[in-house]
Amino acid sequence: xxxxxxxxxxxxxxxxxxxxxxxxxxxxxxxxxxxxxxxxxxxxxxxxxxxxxxxxxxxxxxxxxxxxxxxxxxxxxxxxxxxxxxxxxxxxxxxxxxxxxxxxxxxxxxxxxxxxxxxxxxxxxxxxxxxxxxxxxxxxxxxxxxxxxxxxxxxxxxxxxxxxxxxxxxxxxxxxxxxxxxxxxxxxxxxxxxxxxxxxxxxxxxxxxxxxxxxxxxxxxxxxxxxxxxxxxxxxxxxxxxxxxxxxxxxxxxxxxxxxxxxxxxxxxxxxxxxxxxxxxxxxxxxxxxxxxxxxxxxxxxxxxxxxxxxxxxxxxxxxxxxxxxxxxxxxxxxxxxxxxxxxxxxxxxxxxxxxxxxxxxxxxxxxxxxxxxxxxxxxxxxxxxxxxxxxxxxxxxxxxxxxxxxxxxxxx
Amino acid sequence: xxxxxxxxxxxxxxxxxxxxxxxxxxxxxxxxxxxxxxxxxxxxxxxxxxxxxxxxxxxxxxxxxxxxxxxxxxxxxxxxxxxxxxxxxxxxxxxxxxxxxxxxxxxxxxxxxxxxxxxxxxxxxxxxxxxxxxxxxxxxxxxxxxxxxxxxxxxxxxxxxxxxxxxxxxxxxxxxxxxxxxxxxxxxxxxxxxxxxxxxxxxxxxxxxxxxxxxxxxxxxxxxxxxxxxxxxxxxxxxxxxxxxxxxxxxxxxxxxxxxxxxxxxxxxxxxxxxxxxxxxxxxxxxxxxxxxxxxxxxxxxxxxxxxxxxxxxxxxxxxxxxxxxxxxxxxxxxxxxxxxxxxxxxxxxxxxxxxxxxxxxxxxxxxxxxxxxxxxxxxxxxxxxxxxxxxxxxxxxxxxxxxxxxxxxxxx
Numbered sequence: 001x002x003x004x005x006x007x008x009x010x011x012x013x014x015x016x017x018x019x020x021x022x023x024x025x026x027x028x029x030x031x032x033x034x035x036x037x038x039x040x041x042x043x044x045x046x047x048x049x050x051x052x053x054x055x056x057x058x059x060x061x062x063x064x065x066x067x068x069x070x071x072x073x074x075x076x077x078x079x080x081x082x083x084x085x086x087x088x089x090x091x092x093x094x095x096x097x098x099x100x101x102x103x104x105x106x107x108x109x110x111x112x113x114x115x116x117x118x119x120x121x122x123x124x125x126x127x128x129x130x131x132x133x134x135x136x137x138x139x140x141x142x143x144x145x146x147x148x149x150x151x152x153x154x155x156x157x158x159x160x161x162x163x164x165x166x167x168x169x170x171x172x173x174x175x176x177x178x179x180x181x182x183x184x185x186x187x188x189x190x191x192x193x194x195x196x197x198x199x200x201x202x203x204x205x206x207x208x209x210x211x212x213x214x215x216x217x218x219x220x221x222x223x224x225x226x227x228x229x230x231x232x233x234x235x236x237x238x239x240x241x242x243x244x245x246x247x248x249x250x251x252x253x254x255x256x257x258x259x260x261x262x263x264x265x266x267x268x269x270x271x272x273x274x275x276x277x278x279x280x281x282x283x284x285x286x287x288x289x290x291x292x293x294x295x296x297x298x299x300x301x302x303x304x305x306x307x308x309x310x311x312x313x314x315x316x317x318x319x320x321x322x323x324x325x326x327x328x329x330x331x332x333x334x335x336x337x338x339x340x341x342x343x344x345x346x347x348x349x350x351x352x353x354x355x356x357x358x359x360x361x362x363x364x365x366x367x368x369x370x371x372x373x374x375x376x377x378x379x380x381x382x383x384x385x386x387x388x389x390x391x392x393x394x395x396x397x398x399x400x401x402x403x404x405x406x407x408x409x410x411x412x413x
Numbered sequence: 414x415x416x417x418x419x420x421x422x423x424x425x426x427x428x429x430x431x432x433x434x435x436x437x438x439x440x441x442x443x444x445x446x447x448x449x450x451x452x453x454x455x456x457x458x459x460x461x462x463x464x465x466x467x468x469x470x471x472x473x474x475x476x477x478x479x480x481x482x483x484x485x486x487x488x489x490x491x492x493x494x495x496x497x498x499x500x501x502x503x504x505x506x507x508x509x510x511x512x513x514x515x516x517x518x519x520x521x522x523x524x525x526x527x528x529x530x531x532x533x534x535x536x537x538x539x540x541x542x543x544x545x546x547x548x549x550x551x552x553x554x555x556x557x558x559x560x561x562x563x564x565x566x567x568x569x570x571x572x573x574x575x576x577x578x579x580x581x582x583x584x585x586x587x588x589x590x591x592x593x594x595x596x597x598x599x600x601x602x603x604x605x606x607x608x609x610x611x612x613x614x615x616x617x618x619x620x621x622x623x624x625x626x627x628x629x630x631x632x633x634x635x636x637x638x639x640x641x642x643x644x645x646x647x648x649x650x651x652x653x654x655x656x657x658x659x660x661x662x663x664x665x666x667x668x669x670x671x672x673x674x675x676x677x678x679x680x681x682x683x684x685x686x687x688x689x690x691x692x693x694x695x696x697x698x699x700x701x702x703x704x705x706x707x708x709x710x711x712x713x714x715x716x717x718x719x720x721x722x723x724x725x726x727x728x729x730x731x732x733x734x735x736x737x738x739x740x741x742x743x744x745x746x747x748x749x750x751x752x753x754x755x756x757x758x759x760x761x762x763x764x765x766x767x768x769x770x771x772x773x774x775x776x777x778x779x780x781x782x783x784x785x786x787x788x789x790x791x792x793x794x795x796x797x798x799x800x801x802x803x804x805x806x807x808x809x810x811x812x813x814x815x816x817x818x819x820x821x822x823x824x825x826x
Contacts (some may be wrong), residue, residue: 012436012452013439013449013450013451014440014443014449014626015435015436015437015439015440015443015449016438016440016623016624017431017441018431018433018436019435019436019452020431022432022454023425023428023430023431024428024494025428025812026426026427026428027428027429028428029428030427030428030727036426036427036428037426037455037456037458037461038426038449038452038453038454038455038461038465038517039425039426039432039452039454039498040452040454041435041451041452041453042450042451043450045450047640048450048451051472057470059464097574146802149429192599196669198490210429211429213537222451228620251421255790260722275767276696276717278696280703281700281702281703282696282699282700282702282704282708282712283691283695283696283698283699283703283715283717284703284718285696286695286696286698286717287695287697287717289692289695290693290694290695290696290697290717290719290769290808291695291804291805292810293770293771293772293804294772295695296720299695299719299720300715300719300720300722300723301698301716301718301719301720301723302716303714303716303717304689304699304714304715304716304717305714306699306701306703306709306713306714306715307709307712309713310713311757312715313756314714330600343726344723345722357706358706359706359707361709391703391706395700395703410649
């Protein structure tokens, strides 16, 4: 069993648009134990497409082709694949009805071009596209399966997850149950996590672990293959427990969530609210929380206090106090958190003050950050961080550390 | 002239790491009018690499291969290319000295594996690697030029820019001067901009325009080829003026800058400061400014006022006033901006209040946003926006609109 992925588009091969589909589809195939041997990107040019498709036919059992299904004349993946396989496309009356209805509903004029999308492979199968006019296609010849998918991510991704993945599972691993479990970590690097997981669990065909990193958070996806659902689940559960018993302190979610989502959900569940007082993160912390749908139930508000004057005014401290303690200090972090809690009347308040760089400040090194956590029912905690990297990375890490601290605090309750 | 790019690495073909080199190198080739016809990604597997290299030899004049130059045994791009071309690699004594010095300086033990990186192609050329131990290689055969580059971005990017790009320019466009000019736009979509530029200027071999989109900003890069520097520059200047005479209202920079950088620089140049009062953007606006190095000279601070209570308290308005006017309204945006200006003692203040979704608020539709701009020396302006998309996109667009308004205001002065 060998698979390959072909992405079609002049905007890809010229570098104007970054191809993320190949990586995504490879990860999905990995979950099904389907090995992907090649990614190829080719422009909207008949000759190059033809030779790419023919080469794929000669070496792969599964060929996934993305893009080139649009209505314009430079979209020709389907036509060129039909040519290379020696098929003549036929019009599908069901698709014609759908297309005409769709355009009528939107009161847009249908052009001759649009009807190209109603042609299908004889003996092929189509995957419906709820988010666009181009359906996906499946066709087989000489033992090779070809799948054509529309290029726009908001069409490809749901189509793959809802229809193509289940098809591939049924087709290539029909007698296996596949279960997966995500674990989200903060405070441990991707390579460290990968090495630890390698050490802790025995990976094989039946159990695959893959890491994905995004915004300083690392997601570990465990994939379990078995004959029975129960067996797949129990293998997953045991593996999860082994990992958590060693790395649990870094884990903030047993689902696929961003840290700020977990914090918003935990606050909601506990009926608590939060406020922020930020210096070096400049509003990032509040913004991360506000980016979560439904955060208005828990977010009271926040200060961005960037200058000495702003800190003096809103923290009710004297210039002398601030000069003595320093803006980047334990006491200022404490004061920031407590004033945010009191002035916004929130249950919790987080503060961040530090040196994001590129220049030192108060003779303190770049990366030195204090995070404060005040609450209604406990004394205020202040943590010192020593972060590395560029300004924006330090800001992001400081904000995520603050959120992680709050999440851990709520977990303890 | 046809080029292709091959990236090598099992981590790429399994989707664990996203390939960004192919896109980057295609863009660079485009600046040199070298057409890239294919991107191929292949794992660290001898058979697949061999067939990929042989195919490239049969169809391309320039083949750029990235990755697989490391010291471990699964790094074998150089060896497999040598095999496919029928060459025997030879040890380079200069590289041996460099390698031993490097390891001695770092007090790391040299293993046998490391010496693999001192072997080169007979009659080949090497590109030095100041950021790692693997040099780049260039070798030619039967009219095809092969360039091998190390995979890590912090090694590949400087090597390409410092050594490979100049080589390619000298080799493939020796008698041409290439000049480029970036223009940054906001408030016009990428496809609209591209279509307008298409209409306005005559693109040909001598003048190429490429658009890049990032965070709602569109950069237009104009690349001019000519025999003389002066001619290249004047062609660029004329083209720029043509574009700006039609689309100047959307242009915020004639260099490669983010909008927030342009705003920070303009504030600095004018000796002005800014503060923020944010509702639906939740701190994003302040954070964007704070993400710019040196922003502490201009950023006074900001409020995030998410709830009615927070707005009442910090805006000094009564619950009745707020209920009557609405939190998402012209008057609240005005009040937010003016209070931020007054309480933070800044020259300018920006406010944002709106419905970021996914739910309606105050019976107002998702995407309705008011942006306020207060200043010390003029009356407060309030703009209404009707934005579309998901919550995070609406927040980003609202923040960028606010920054763009401030930038335009300062430009008028």
